[in-house]
Amino acid sequence: MSDHDITLSVNGTTIARRVPARRTLLDFLRSDLGLTGTHAGCEHGVCGACTVLVDGLAVRSCLMFAVQADAAKVSTIEGVANEDGTLHPVQQAMHDNHGLQCGFCTPGIVMTLKSMTEAGKSASRDEMAAALSGHICRCTGYQGILKAVDLLSGRGE
Ligand code: FES
Ligand code: FES
Known part of the structure; x- marks a missing residue:
């Protein structure tokens, strides 16, 4: 299985990583970046627990490969609250x-x-x-x- 270099923005921080071609965005966020607020439920596109924003659109991160998010802006639940800690x-x-x-x-x-x-x-x-x-x-x-x-x-x- 081939690996790929990707660079993307996650909650406003630029991230550069080398990932296997078949690593899902869900696994990348949870396992590689430790952003476990994005939950793994059904892992086949049904439950919605893994939803994140990619370039402003809501997507199921279990159905998207991390390599597909190369150059994208990804937002997860960890980046939703205001900087002063108050809720969105x-x-x-x-x-x-x-x-x-x-x-x-x-x-x-x-x-x-x-x-x-x-x-x-x-x-x-x-x-x-x-x-x-x-x-x-x-x-x-x-x-x-x-x-x-x-x-x-x-x-x-
Ligand atoms: S984990 Fe259920 S839709 Fe992705
Ligand atoms: S599944 Fe428990 S609050 Fe929605």
């Missing part, structure tokens, strides 16, 4: 509305909602709710998460 609005909305229990699904959901609510984007409540269909949560019954979505789309109390 998506994190705050999930917190305030009890949108998590065990938290296994939470990083992926936060990354998806973040991608839809960044400056210049105005996803509707229904669009965000539909995006949740790509995230399996075994704990919450989704009601708290949907309340967070209501808040993020301007319909919360």
